[in-house]
Every structure is written in structure tokens, then in C-alpha cells.
Amino acid sequence: MKVLGFVGSPREDGNTKIMVEAVLKGAREAGAETELFNLNQMDIAPCQACMHCKENEGECGTDDDMQTAYAQIRESDAFVLGSPVYMWQMSAQAKLFTDRLYANFKTGFEDKYGQKAVALVFSQGNPDKNLFQEYFYYTQNMFEFLGYKMVGLISSHDNSIPGAVENKKEVLDQARELGMKLTQG
Ligand SMILES: Cc1cc2nc3c(=O)[nH]c(=O)nc-3n(C[C@H](O)[C@H](O)[C@H](O)COP(=O)(O)O)c2cc1C
Structure with a gap:
């Protein structure tokens, strides 16, 4: 059982990384x-819409660090993608990664490598915890449509200061539980 964490924040000491690490901690506690x-x-280019993947059984034609991510995802059981909310959406770093998952869409990926479980984690500065819920829900649906098994999502609000989430025990507990759930597929 292997669970991957992808952090879409540029901040090394950021809230997103802390939350993703808490998810991975939960997964490790469950034996992963x-x-x-x-x-x-990572050097991840935008999708070039070349459709190389559609003619080559899901193999993306762009030779960059996303190739490492593809290989890791194939060999793992689950991943968590974390992102700060930037301009009411996921960060550009998270979006480049997400767009490139198009390569595996409808290419027999699940038949060959099994359906992967996915969890999402968001951190936002705004103190209104409900403000982006619609977007989070929409993003979960998109991952399900892509062929992943959505296991859950957590978000944390009022996190303008890097590391603010460190003091939010309930969020970190939720993240650890989500990590455990990820190992159950
Ligand atoms: C470019 C940029 C755009 C942002 N846009 C939003 C936003 O639309 N809504 C919001 O609540 N917070 C916004 N924020 C604040 C971040 O979401 C917040 O600080 C988050 O906790 C950062 O996560 P991190 O510590 O992992 O980097 C923005 C921050 C930046 C740098």
C-alpha cells in the first residue's frame, strides 16, 4: 500500500504542506x-493538447517531471492533492498537475493499474469557511469524472499566515483520519 502527497503551494512552511503531511501521517499510521x-x-509544463496520450495508451508525450508523477501514481494506491486557494481556485501548480492527469483519462488506466483513491486538501485565507465549498465540491466531481475514487476533502479557512493550521488540532485530526481512509480505498 503506497500513498502519495502532492503539494501545490510554493511555501515550504505553508499550511497546505502541513495538511498534506498530516494526511500522509494518518496513512502511515494505517500501515501505508x-x-x-x-x-x-517540479518542472511540469502545461498540457499541450497534442493527444499523444490518446494514441499511445495514456503515455504523455511531454518529457518533464510529470513523467515521475505518472510512474509514481501507477505504482501507488492513492494520492492526496493539496492546494492553497488562489483567486477562488486551486493554485497554478496544482492545476498544471491536474490538467496533465488528462493523459490517463479514458485510456484503460484503471483496468491496467487499478482505480486510484484520491483526497483533496485546501487552505484558504478567507475567514468564511463556506465561501469556496461549491468550488471544492465541483473539483471533487471532476476527479470522479476523471476515473478516481474520491475518498474525501478537507479545507481549512482563515489561514493567511503560513503555518496557521499548525494550531488547529481539529483540522489536523481530520487530515489524519482522511489519510487512514485513503488506505482503505
Ligand atoms: C496569489 C494568491 C491568491 C490568493 N487567493 C485567495 C483567494 O482567492 N481566497 C482566499 O481565501 N485566499 C487566497 N489567498 C490566500 C491563501 O489561500 C492562503 O494564505 C493559504 O492558506 C495559503 O496556503 P499555503 O500556506 O499552503 O501557501 C491567496 C494567496 C495568494 C498568494
Whole structure:
């Protein structure tokens, strides 16, 4: 059992990373092996819409660090994608990664490698916890449509200061529980 974490915040000491790490901690407590990737440090180009993947059984034609992510996802059982809310949406780093998952869409990926479980984590500065719920729900639906099994989503609000979530025990507890749930597929 392997669970991956992808962090879509450029902040090394940021809330997103803390939350993703808490999810991975929960997964480890449930017996999984985990690995963390910081998307900001990876060279991931935008999808070029070349359709190479559609003619090559899901193999993306762009040779960059997303190839590492594809290989890791194939060999793992689940992943958590974390993102700060930027302009009411996921960050550009998280979006580049998400767009590139198009390569695996409808290419027999699940038949070959099994359906992967996914969890989402968002951190926002705004103190209104409900403000982006519609977007979070929409994003979950998109991942299900892509063929992943959505296991859950957590969000944390009022996090303008890096590391603010460190003091929010209930959020970190939720994150750990989500990590445990990810291992159950
Ligand atoms: C470019 C940019 C855009 C942002 N847009 C929003 C936003 O639309 N809504 C919001 O609530 N917070 C917004 N924020 C604040 C971040 O979502 C918030 O600080 C978050 O906790 C950052 O996560 P991190 O610590 O993991 O980087 C924005 C921050 C930046 C830098």
C-alpha cells in the first residue's frame, strides 16, 4: 500500500504542506508507505493538447517531471492533492498537475493499474469557511469524472499566515483520519 502527497503551494512552511503531511501521517499510521512531492519544485509544463496520450495508451508525450508523477501514481494506491486557494481556485501548480492527469483519462488506466483513491486538501485565507465549498465540491466531481475514487476533502479557512493550521488540532485530526481512509480505498 503506497500513498502519495502532492503539494501545490510554493511555501515550504505553508499550511497546505502541513495538511498534506498530516494526511500522509494518518496513512502511515494505517500501515501505508508514503512519499511527498512538492509540485512547485517540479518542472511540469502545461498540457499541450497534442493527444499523444490518446494514441499511445495514456503515455504523455511531454518529457518533464510529470513523467515521475505518472510512474509514481501507477505504482501507488492513492494520492492526496493539496492546494492553497488562489483567486477562488486551486493554485497554478496544482492545476498544471491536474490538467496533465488528462493523459490517463479514458485510456484503460484503471483496468491496467487499478482505480486510484484520491483526497483533496485546501487552505484558504478567507475567514468564511463556506465561501469556496461549491468550488471544492465541483473539483471533487471532476476527479470522479476523471476515473478516481474520491475518498474525501478537507479545507481549512482563515489561514493567511503560513503555518496557521499548525494550531488547529481539529483540522489536523481530520487530515489524519482522511489519510487512514485513503488506505482503505
Ligand atoms: C496569489 C494568491 C491568491 C490568493 N487567493 C485567495 C483567494 O482567492 N481566497 C482566499 O481565501 N485566499 C487566497 N489567498 C490566500 C491563501 O489561500 C492562503 O494564505 C493559504 O492558506 C495559503 O496556503 P499555503 O500556506 O499552503 O501557501 C491567496 C494567496 C495568494 C498568494
